[in-house]
Each structure stands twice: as C-alpha cells, then as structure tokens.
Amino acid sequence: MSIDTSAALPGPVLEGRGLTMRFGGLVAVDDVSLRLERGEVLGVIGPNGAGKSTLLNLLTGIYQATSGEVLLEGRSLAGMPAHEIVAAGIARTFQTSRLFGSLSVLDNVLIGMHTRTRCGVFTAMLRPGRARREMRQAAERACALLQAVSPDLLERRNQLASSLPQADRRRLEIARALAAEPKIVLLDEPSSGMDDRDTDALIADIERLRAQNPALSFIIIEHDMRLIAALPQRVMVLDYGRKIGDDTFEVVRQLPRVQEAYLGRKASHA
Numbered sequence: 001m002s003i004d005t006s007a008a009l010p011g012p013v014l015e016g017r018g019l020t021m022r023f024g025g026l027v028a029v030d031d032v033s034l035r036l037e038r039g040e041v042l043g044v045i046g047p048n049g050a051g052k053s054t055l056l057n058l059l060t061g062i063y064q065a066t067s068g069e070v071l072l073e074g075r076s077l078a079g080m081p082a083h084e085i086v087a088a089g090i091a092r093t094f095q096t097s098r099l100f101g102s103l104s105v106l107d108n109v110l111i112g113m114h115t116r117t118r119c120g121v122f123t124a125m126l127r128p129g130r131a132r133r134e135m136r137q138a139a140e141r142a143c144a145l146l147q148a149v150s151p152d153l154l155e156r157r158n159q160l161a162s163s164l165p166q167a168d169r170r171r172l173e174i175a176r177a178l179a180a181e182p183k184i185v186l187l188d189e190p191s192s193g194m195d196d197r198d199t200d201a202l203i204a205d206i207e208r209l210r211a212q213n214p215a216l217s218f219i220i221i222e223h224d225m226r227l228i229a230a231l232p233q234r235v236m237v238l239d240y241g242r243k244i245g246d247d248t249f250e251v252v253r254q255l256p257r258v259q260e261a262y263l264g265r266k267a268s269h270a
Helices: 052-059 082-088 105-111 121-126 128-149 151-155 166-178 196-212 225-230 256-263
Strands: 014-023 026-036 041-045 067-072 090-092 184-188 217-221 234-239 242-247
Touching (some): 041 052, 052 184, 090 166, 105 128, 105 166, 128 166, 166 184, 234 256
Parallel strands (some): 041 217, 041 234
Antiparallel strands (some): 014 026, 014 067, 234 242
C-alpha cells in the first residue's frame, strides 16, 4: 500500500543540527548532526550505550534536546510533544515491544491511525453513520497495510497480538507505524529476537515497502550487520554519543575509529 507524498517539499525531509542530550553529568548524545533525504534509508550503528536510541528519542520528541534542533521539511520541531510529531510525519517502533497484546492484530493497526481519524465521541453520538463509515474505511486501510507488510499478518488479523511469534510482532509494529501515514519511519532494532531466516524475510518486507513507497524515508538502528549491509544507502556510526562515521557501509566498516569502537582496541591490532 502506497503512502501519499504529493505534498512533499524540496530539500531534505529531516535534519538534526548539533543535537546534544545531557542527563546530569552524562552526555548521551554529543553534538550530533544528521541529514536524511526523501526516500533514503539511513542506518545507525554503534556499540551498546552509544546513544542510538537516545538519538531516536530526540527526533521523535520523547526527549527535548539540551541543545540543537530537529527540522522536518525545514520546520523546527522544538517544543512539540511526541503525538504532534507523529501527526507531522515521523513514526517509530521501539526496542521492546509496545503492542497491545490483549487486542487483535487489526485493532493494533487501527490504534496507529489515531492521528488521522476525525470522528470523536460526539461525532459518534450525533452522526453515527459518519462514524461507522470512517471506521469501515479505516479497517479496509488497516487490512491493506497488513497485506503490504506481510500477507501472513493479514491472515492473522483477528488473532490477539500476544499470540504472534516474535518476527510477526516486529512486522505488526511496522504496520502500526505506517498507519500514521508518516514521511519517515524510525525502526529501533527491528530484527531483535529474530533468527537469520526471519531477518532475511524482514529485509524482503522492507524492500517491498520501499518499492511501493519510494518517497518514504527510514532510519534503522540495528546490531545485525547483515540487515545494515542490505538496506541502508548510508550508515552513521555513534560511539559514546558522538558521530564517528557517516558514509556507505563498505566505507564505514573500514574506518579505524569504527573498528576500534567495535573491537575495543586499536584497529591496527585487529
């Protein structure tokens, strides 16, 4: 299912300028800048504790930066709460599952549409026909999203989310993020808990989504280098909160500072 990007503006879809996040005396993200083009896939890698998830939290308004700013299509997101940033066009998944396990697969995707639906309680009471029509349209779109992400998810749409295997839970989280009609999807370790076969299937799922939505941009935090080698056009490396590399995967993997960060020793000794 394609996402409407007819209102896309020229220039980068996302910029982070001099982003810094301090927690007391700890600097979790230290003067990091990034630029994401429309339709680009950016990988973010680094050792545990490098500041990767903190960076995503800054981009999505969960944290407000100590200094620096985030711009979406040239518009500053400073001070905007997380739900308004979702409505503006940035959706994400998390390291740990945040699905509603007691709700169905379909209901989880419908919840992801909350920033795009118009009918509230009073409309449902006063104009029930309009509310039913919007709900029917939302359910049809949710089914199309499930089909786009994984046909198997569509077949399981009436099952409880808690009954899904780990790989399908990750796919459902992606479908729920897409339900917000984003310009950018941020994936925080999407292959976590998957074996090689599931990771290969996830790579194919994301490639299919990109083919269907060529203007949709992704930022992917990942430890599985097979996925990082397969999907992103560009890879940014963080270490102790600082950016130490930003280039193609083949270039970045050869940088001495990157090898040192991952091996814990001088690259010349590797």
